[in-house]
Amino acid sequence: MTSTLLHDLFPILAQPGQPETLYKALEKASHALVGHELFTLLYVDGQDVARVYSNRPTQYPVSGRKLMGPTPWGDLVLKQKKPFLGRDREGVRWAFFDHELIESMGLGSVINIPVLYDGEAIGTFNILAPEHHYKEADVALVAPLASFLVPAFLNVRAEARAATTRSA
Numbered sequence: 715m716t717s718t719l720l721h722d723l724f725p726i727l728a729q730p731g732q733p734e735t736l737y738k739a740l741e742k743a744s745h746a747l748v749g750h751e752l753f754t755l756l757y758v759d760g761q762d763v764a765r766v767y768s769n770r771p772t773q774y775p776v777s778g779r780k781l782m783g784p785t786p787w788g789d790l791v792l793k794q795k796k797p798f799l800g801r802d803r804e805g806v807r808w809a810f811f812d813h814e815l816i817e818s819m820g821l822g823s824v825i826n827i828p829v830l831y832d833g834e835a836i837g838t839f840n841i842l843a844p845e846h847h848y849k850e851a852d853v854a855l856v857a858p859l860a861s862f863l864v865p866a867f868l869n870v871r872a873e874a875r876a877a878t879t880r881s882a
Contacts, residue, residue, distance in 0.1 A: 733866035
């Protein structure tokens, strides 16, 4: 990642309209770095991941949830805290039960970066593109962007827990 792009993202955190302002800036930055057609952000909520941002909300609406913790993908990304690179449709099929929807959108390549805080995966940064679009070097380019999500994801998790407590 160019240091200029990284440097330009820091002031975004101080701008009003958070976290949406940050989410849109990260969408734009990741597109400039490696390209994507689908950009989603998910926070970890128990064994689920819950979507807080999507650039294609018709197919992947905000607040959509997936049970991903007890899956091979969850073991790799959430437990082992390692990025996942799916270069082709087989990689996408290995990782996601909703691969048919992904493929119907013309997508077949994915990068998932865990958002880490205090030794824990608290969310994921996800970009998808047509098959064979991404390569290993692309993972290293976008991985630093995930750290910008820590404050937003900590906040959304706290809000979700508070809402659960109020409704109980």
